[in-house]
Amino acid sequence: xxxxxxxxxxxxxxxxxxxxxxxxxxxxxxxxxxxxxxxxxxxxxxxxxxxxxxxxxxxxxxxxxxxxxxxxxxxxxxxxxxxxxxxxxxxxxxxxxxxxxxxxxxxxxxxxxxxxxxxxxxxxxxxxxxxxxxxxxxxxxxxxxxxxxxxxxxxxxxxxxxxxxxxxxxxxxxxxxxxxxxxxxxxxxxxxxxxxxxxxxxxxxxxxxxxxxxxxxxxxxxxxx
Amino acid sequence: xxxxxxxxxxxxxxxxxxxxxxxxxxxxxxxxxxxxxxxxxxxxxxxxxxxxxxxxxxxxxxxxxxxxxxxxxxxxxxxxxxxxxxxxxxxxxxxxxxxxxxxxxxxxxxxxxxxxxxxxxxxxxxxxxxxxxxxxxxxxxxxxxxxxxxxxxxxxxxxxxxxxxxxxxxxxxxxxxxxxxxxxxxxxxxxxxxxxxxxxxxxxxxxxxxxxxxxxxxxxxxxxxxxxxxxxxxxxxxxxxxxxxx
Numbered sequence: 001x002x003x004x005x006x007x008x009x010x011x012x013x014x015x016x017x018x019x020x021x022x023x024x025x026x027x028x029x030x031x032x033x034x035x036x037x038x039x040x041x042x043x044x045x046x047x048x049x050x051x052x053x054x055x056x057x058x059x060x061x062x063x064x065x066x067x068x069x070x071x072x073x074x075x076x077x078x079x080x081x082x083x084x085x086x087x088x089x090x091x092x093x094x095x096x097x098x099x100x101x102x103x104x105x106x107x108x109x110x111x112x113x114x115x116x117x118x119x120x121x122x123x124x125x126x127x128x129x130x131x132x133x134x135x136x137x138x139x140x141x142x143x144x145x146x147x148x149x150x151x152x153x154x155x156x157x158x159x160x161x162x163x164x165x166x167x168x169x170x171x172x173x174x175x176x177x178x179x180x181x182x183x184x185x186x187x188x189x190x191x192x193x194x195x196x197x198x199x200x201x202x203x204x205x206x207x208x209x210x211x212x213x214x215x216x217x218x219x220x221x222x223x224x225x
Numbered sequence: 226x227x228x229x230x231x232x233x234x235x236x237x238x239x240x241x242x243x244x245x246x247x248x249x250x251x252x253x254x255x256x257x258x259x260x261x262x263x264x265x266x267x268x269x270x271x272x273x274x275x276x277x278x279x280x281x282x283x284x285x286x287x288x289x290x291x292x293x294x295x296x297x298x299x300x301x302x303x304x305x306x307x308x309x310x311x312x313x314x315x316x317x318x319x320x321x322x323x324x325x326x327x328x329x330x331x332x333x334x335x336x337x338x339x340x341x342x343x344x345x346x347x348x349x350x351x352x353x354x355x356x357x358x359x360x361x362x363x364x365x366x367x368x369x370x371x372x373x374x375x376x377x378x379x380x381x382x383x384x385x386x387x388x389x390x391x392x393x394x395x396x397x398x399x400x401x402x403x404x405x406x407x408x409x410x411x412x413x414x415x416x417x418x419x420x421x422x423x424x425x426x427x428x429x430x431x432x433x434x435x436x437x438x439x440x441x442x443x444x445x446x447x448x449x450x451x452x453x454x455x456x457x458x459x460x461x462x463x464x465x466x467x468x469x470x471x
Contacts, residue, residue, distance in 0.1 A: 179345075179363070181345070181362070181363040181380040182380075184380065184444075184446060184451050184453075185378075185380050185453055187425070187444075187446075188427065188442050188444040188446075188451055188453050189442060189453055192425055192427050192442075192444065193412075193429075196412060196427075202413075202423070202426060203423070205423075205424075205425050205426075206422075206423030206424050206425055206426060207423070209425070210423070210424035210425040211424065213425075214424055214425065214446060214447040215447075216447065
């Protein structure tokens with residue numbers, strides 16, 4: 001009897017733990033939750049994982065793997081002007097890899113210019129004890145972007161490792177005290193240039209990329225924690 | 226023997242339950258402080274986010290970064306002037322900025338938010354751009370190895386496209402005069418009509434001189450328009466002018 005009680009208690013707590021880590025906390029405003037005011041489009045539909053149907057994506061190096069869940073990211077609800085499809089279905093894997101690499105390039109440029117000014121120096125921690133190495137770091141960011149913009153909830157990145165897209169943005173940013181000005185600076189000086197550098201037209205930035213990063217709930221999941 | 230195994234197994238299960246309970250609680254809203262504490266204990270330099278904003282470089286590191294940047298971004302000719310919102314590169318010191326802030330009731334935090342010195346809610350009238358006084362914004366200062374100003378970033382806003390467009394035009398005009406040349410690179414369109422056409426529409430202009438660099442981006446955000454300006458000294462001026470503060 002006592003053993004059964006322990007097992008039930010353990011299972012219950014484990015369930016709470018898993019829910020909390022996966023954004024199930026109703027107060028988290030995590031990008032992976034469907035509580036975003038962008039309208040997450042989490043209709044329970046299965047993502048196929050292929051994704052790269054447009055934009056001439058050939059899947060060089062990185063592939064979208066099978067989705068591990070039915071939830072769609074918030075960007076799935078927004079259609080690009082150029083295609084009438086969401087960003088993932090419009091641009092596909094090659095473009096997402098390119099934009100992801102470009103984000104790193106712009107951050108590196110910021111660091112080169114300022115040391116840690118404006119973007120912090122967490123990048124300098126990559127590969128150090130207790131932190132992701134560079135490929136893992138890139139893979140995690142890519143998985144998040146792919147998921148957030150309508151792609152599968154997990155991907156296999158260029159390093160051959162599978163990464164999960166839905167991430168608890170509040171937990172990740174807790175303790176960093178990121179301000180609204182810093183967030184907006186990052187969007188204006190890293191995100192937009194990364195998109196334009198890779199040939200994403202202005203109309204598509206506005207229609208299918210901007211709604212996610214300018215969404216108040218998404219911003220709130222990063223700012224002020 | 227059997228009793229010892231039972232006792233050990235029970236203890237392990239109990240410990241697992243306790244840890245699970247703590248971590249589960251840490252991921253609830255009331256438990257956020259616990260999560261923060263755990264993060265500090267196990268990841269003292271920040272956990273995972275690539276854009277931490279919370280670390281501060283040393284003056285020597287900033288000077289090294291300044292030199293690295295100069296190697297790839299310097300123009301050919303010396304600038305005629307090196308505008309920096311009323312502050313003076315290679316002359317203005319942290320104590321000067323703090324005195325200016327105190328005199329103008331501006332809140333600045335030394336070392337806050339990843340910058341050497343960050344000032345928030347700076348009234349637009351204190352840092353006018355052309356004829357425009359934009360909404361209050363942030364100023365992020367960095368000082369080099371000798372303690373003098375080497376970089377200044379301004380982040381400020383305007384409620385209308387017309388205001389941000391005029392401010393952007395004032396920036397490009399001022400920088401053209403200062404560097405003696407047209408913009409090194411531009412993107413987008415700085416007109417109010419174009420910027421107002423959609424979210425994240427953006428215009429940028431970059432100016433390069435041998436000893437000076439300036440970049441501005443005007444961006445359509447959700448509820449307003451954002452102007453980010455970056456001003457950098459690329460090399461100490463040989464005949465730096467006297468301290469000039471508003």
